[in-house]
Amino acid sequence: MTQEAGRTLSNEEIKQELYKEIELKLDISVKGINIDREELKKLDIKAGPDLPGNRSGVLPPWNFVNSRIPDDRIGGGGFGQDYIDPLYGLEVEDGKPYIYKYGRNKTKIGEVEFKERKRPEILNRLTSDGVPFYSIASINDAGQVHVNYSQICVLKDKGEDCYFCNYGVRNAIVKNPKQVGEVFSELYLAGVGKHLNLTSGFMQERRELEYYLDVAEEIRKRTGLKEFRGTAVIGAPVDLSQIEKYKEAGFFSVRMNIEIWDKYIWRAICPGKHNHCGGWENWVKALERAVEVFGKGKVASNIVGGIESKKTILEGIEYEVSRGIVGSASTWRPVKDSFLEGHRTPETYWHLDLQKKIAAEYKKYGFTYADLHNVSPSAGLAVDIFHVEEEAFENGKLIPWRYPEAVKA
């Protein structure tokens, strides 16, 4: 029970309201919001590259005023620029932004607020070779340190990039592993960096292993930790014995996103992964091997939700989750400059039903909320639904994720 503005709310009522909000935010993410620059000028918000962690032209994260969902969970979706015919819009009234739904009738949905990201002071420090920390890593409110060590994915150069992906810049800078190790270590030692998420596209000749081991060595040297809370986001290695090397180097968990479960569709949609990672069967074997090495809940794999049937996605999720792998599905939004630009994602109810079924798999196979945060980034909407079902509420809101304090080895 929660007392709220003179009324008493049961957990069941809070759950119903949370589900309404989840569905609404999902619908906004699927159908999109029109951004009218003239309306935005009425607000004092920064948008663009001057805002830390913000891509040019993309607005800061947002949330509904009085939302029951923590700011870092669901929000920010829908304000991308890739929607051709968005159903929602933003209008400013008396200096306050409101979301409207258009269509047959115009409906006022609710007031929103933008969360201006302030760069933590520590990110203004310089590495030993004079590079600002903020150019190497970003950090969220929970303490997850995100490092995208390069914007390169060599699959793009080969014309073998995954059909849903628009990632990959030719001749992009590769951040030096020493810089990455130094920045994470400093953030960790200052008590603000809790979990490293280390990711990129594919490197030339699949040299990811070498890179990750160099980062890990630097972190071990600087922190004294034998194992650090860090996720290596990688492609499945052809030589499966490489998986042990990530563990020995000190990584806590590993993510290998298979993207598509149906092996025939996989081959068509992910030609580069098929050609350079030993095929679909090897990817699945790599996931199984990784669970043997890292343990239950420390291996994750995402499927892009909406390209293949729900039936095959759920077969994949059950296969993975029953073996201790955190299987998840993202909500596919076809992006500009991908091979699937101009396609459509399934309806909101399709995505919501998929996420509820995935959340039920986590419960069936005994995952805890903490297990679902061992691998970064966490498995998304199904994790929030799992949390709602656990009735993890604080003052009528869903409790935000907090990392446990790391234990020094």
Ligand code: SF4
């Ligand atoms: S999803 Fe595919 S194309 Fe995109 S970065 Fe990853 S491996 Fe490269």
